[in-house]
Amino acid sequence: MKTMLKKSAEGDAAGQTVTLAKYGSEFKYEDIPANALARAKNTMCDTVGAMVFGYDLPWSQMIVDYAKTYGPGGKSRIFGLGGPAVQPQMAALANGSLAHAFELDGASKPSAGSHPCATIFPALLAVAQERGIGGRDVITAFVAATEVMLRIAYATKKSNEHRGFHAPGTTGPFGASVGVGRLLGFDTNKMTNALGIAASLSAGLVQFSRSGTGGMVKRLHFGRANESGVMAANLADRGFDGPHDIIEGEFGFLRVFGDEWDMSKLTEELGKKFLTMNIYMKRYACHGTCQAPLQALQELQAKHRFSAVDVEFIDVGGTHEVVDRHAGTEPKDPMLAQYSVPFSVALAFFRDPKDPRSFYNAAIKDRDILALCKRVRLHQTEPDGSSAASVTLTLKDGRVLKEHVEQIKGTPVLPPTRDDVYEKYSLLTHHCPKGNMDDIFERLQNIEKETNFDWLKV
Numbered sequence: 001m002k003t004m005l006k007k008s009a010e011g012d013a014a015g016q017t018v019t020l021a022k023y024g025s026e027f028k029y030e031d032i033p034a035n036a037l038a039r040a041k042n043t044m045c046d047t048v049g050a051m052v053f054g055y056d057l058p059w060s061q062m063i064v065d066y067a068k069t070y071g072p073g074g075k076s077r078i079f080g081l082g083g084p085a086v087q088p089q090m091a092a093l094a095n096g097s098l099a100h101a102f103e104l105d106g107a108s109k110p111s112a113g114s115h116p117c118a119t120i121f122p123a124l125l126a127v128a129q130e131r132g133i134g135g136r137d138v139i140t141a142f143v144a145a146t147e148v149m150l151r152i153a154y155a156t157k158k159s160n161e162h163r164g165f166h167a168p169g170t171t172g173p174f175g176a177s178v179g180v181g182r183l184l185g186f187d188t189n190k191m192t193n194a195l196g197i198a199a200s201l202s203a204g205l206v207q208f209s210r211s212g213t214g215g216m217v218k219r220l221h222f223g224r225a226n227e228s229g230v231m232a233a234n235l236a237d238r239g240f241d242g243p244h245d246i247i248e249g250e251f252g253f254l255r256v257f258g259d260e261w262d263m264s265k266l267t268e269e270l271g272k273k274f275l276t277m278n279i280y281m282k283r284y285a286c287h288g289t290c291q292a293p294l295q296a297l298q299e300l301q302a303k304h305r306f307s308a309v310d311v312e313f314i315d316v317g318g319t320h321e322v323v324d325r326h327a328g329t330e331p332k333d334p335m336l337a338q339y340s341v342p343f344s345v346a347l348a349f350f351r352d353p354k355d356p357r358s359f360y361n362a363a364i365k366d367r368d369i370l371a372l373c374k375r376v377r378l379h380q381t382e383p384d385g386s387s388a389a390s391v392t393l394t395l396k397d398g399r400v401l402k403e404h405v406e407q408i409k410g411t412p413v414l415p416p417t418r419d420d421v422y423e424k425y426s427l428l429t430h431h432c433p434k435g436n437m438d439d440i441f442e443r444l445q446n447i448e449k450e451t452n453f454d455w456l457k458v
Contacts, residue, residue: 020148023270024178027144029136029448036276040143042072043106043279045444047099047117048079049428052437052458053356054101055080059216060094063223067094076126077457081432082159088126089230092176095122095222100168102356103286103338104428105353106145107224108278109387109411111288112153113160113167115177115222116279123176123226127183127233128453134451141182143276149175150275152247155265155383159258161206169204169221170257174231177236185239194233195342196242201228201254208336209325215335268359280411282422285356286338289318289326290413291410292389293345294353296403300391303403308372309347310395317381317390317404329373337364342376355427359392387411418445430456 032040054060055078064078071090078084078094086094100116107115124138124145153171161167177198181191204221208214224430236242246252247266254261285293293316316322322341331337338344346369349399351358363369382388390404407413410420421440429437436458443450 003091015245015248017195017245017252018188018192019267019270020151020178020247021195024144024148024182024393025186025188025191026282027140027147027182029140031081031271032140032143033274036143036274037139039415040139040146040277040340041417041445041447042418043117043281044139044142044447045193046281047105047121048440049425050100050102050104050118051079051095051098052081052124052432053104053428054098055083057101059219060098060101063097063220064094067091073108074130076129079456079458081458083458084281088130089227091126091129092123092226092230093223095126095223096226097219098122099272100222102334102359104282104356106279106281106410107288108150108153108275109280109408109413110154110278110385111158111387112150112171113156113158114149114153114171115168115173115264116149116276116371117253118222119168119172119225119426120149120175120229123455124179124183125456126226126232127180129456131183132452133183134452135447137183138453139447141179141264143274144182145175145179146279147155147270147274148178148275150278151266151268151270154275155254155262156258157248157262159260161258163257163373164206165257166204166206166218166221169225169266170202171385173198173201173228173232176226177232178229180229180233181236184233185418186233186236190236190404192244193241194236196244196246197235197240198228198242199246200242202253202257206325209339212332212336215339216334218335230250232320238262278412280408281416281424283410283424284344284353285359286344286353287326289322290338290341290344292387292405293318293341293391293406294348295408296389297348298344299405300393300401300403304401304413306393306395306401308368310397311349311372311375311393312396313394314345314372314376315379315392315394316345317375317379317392318388319382319384319386320390321384323378323380327362330362330370334359334361340373341378342373343369345376346370346372354424406426
C-alpha cells in the first residue's frame with residue numbers, strides 16, 4: 001500500500017494530482033472546442049445574472065458588508081447595482097456567495113454535486129480585475145479549471161455529500177485554485193502546490209437540510225470556495241507548498257471526504273472529452289432536484305385544465321436523494337423552500353417558478369401553497385444519479401394525470417440557446433439599467449476580445 005501511494009505521488013501515469021496540475025498549467029485557449037467555448041460564455045452570462053440578482057438579498061448584504069469592512073481599497077468589483085470595489089479575496093467571497101444566493105446558478109449533468117461557474121468564475125473575475133488580465137486568459141482559465149474540478153467531483157461518486165459534506169464547498173476550492181493559478185501562469189509544480197493547499201481549505205456541511213434552520217450558510221459555501229481558491233493560488237505563488245498527492249493519497253481528499261471513490265475518473269479522457277459540456281442552466285429558481293418535477297408539472301398544465309382546488313394528491317417520483325433530503329413541507333426560510341420538492345411543486349400552482357421573486361418570504365407564509373404542499377407525496381422511482389422524474393396528479397373528479405420527464409431542458413442533452421440565456425439574464429437583471437446590462441451580456445459573449453475587466457460593473 002505505502003509503495004503504491006509513493007509511486008502515485010511521483011507524477012507518473014498514476015499520479016493523479018500532478019497529472020491534473022500539469023493539465024491545468026499547460027492548457028491553452030486553442031485547446032477549447034467551439035461548443036465548449038460557447039457553453040462557457042453562456043454560463044458566464046448566466047452567472048453574472050445570478051450575482052446581480054443576488055446582491056440585494058438580506059443574507060448577501062451581510063456578506064457584502066463583511067467584504068467591504070475587511071477588504072477596502074481594492075480594484076475587484078462586487079457585482080450588484082452600485083456594488084463596491086474591494087480586495088480580490090473579498091470580492092471572490094462575496095461574488096461566489098451572490099452567485100448562489102438564490103439557487104439560480106447552473107450545475108452539471110450528470111450530477112457531480114458541483115457548480116462550476118459559481119465556484120470558479122467569481123475568483124477569476126476578482127483576480128483579473130485586480131491585475132488587469134484579459135478575457136482570453138479568463139475563459140481559458142475557466143475551462144481548464146472546470147475540466148479539473150468536475151473530474152475530481154465525479155471521482156467522489158458524490159459520497160462526500162452522502163456523508164454530509166456539501167460538494168460545492170469541498171470540490172470548489174480545487175476549481176478556483178486551478179483557475180487562478182492558470183491566470184497567474186503557474187507551472188506544474190506551483191499548480192500542484194495550489195491543489196495541495198486548496199484541499200485543506202475544503203469545507204461545508206449539509207446539516208441545514210436536516211435541521212430546517214441555517215439555510216443562509218449554504219450560500220456561503222460557494223463564496224468560501226472562491227475565496228479559498230484565491231488564497232491557495234496566491235500562497236502557492238509565494239512558494240508555499242502542499243502535498244503533491246493530495247487527491248489520491250492515503251489521507252488525501254477522496255479517501256478522507258468519501259466512503260467510496262473512483263480514481264479512474266480523475267484523468268479519464270483528460271484533454272479529449274470536455275466536461276465543460278456537462279454544465280447546465282437552471283430554468284426554475286430552486287434546487288436542481290426540483291427542476292424535472294416542475295418541468296413535468298408545467299407540461300401537464302399545458303395539456304390539461306386544472307387548478308390547485310381540483311387536486312386531491314400529487315405524487316412525485318424521483319431519486320433516493322429527492323426523498324431523503326428534499327421532502328420538507330414547512331420551510332422556515334426561502335432557501336429551505338427552494339430546497340424542497342413538495343414546496344416548489346405546490347408553489348408552481350400559484351406562482352411562476354421561473355421567477356426567483358416567487359420564492360420570497362411571502363411564499364413561505366402563503367396558506368394555499370402550504371396546504372397543497374402537504375398533499376405532495378415523494379417516492380423513489382429513479383436510480384441514483386438520474387435526472388428523470390414523474391408527476392402524477394390525482395384530481396377530485398377521479399382523473400389521474402401523469403407526466404414523466406427523462407431529460408431536463410437546459411441540460412447538455414437539451415442545451416439552452418443564447419436566446420434562452422438572455423431571457424433568464426434579462427429577468428434577473430431587469431432592476432438595472434437595460435443598456436448597461438445588455439452591453440455586459442454582449443461583451444461576455446465575446447469575452448476573448450476584452451483586454452481587461454475594468455468595464456464590468458453594474
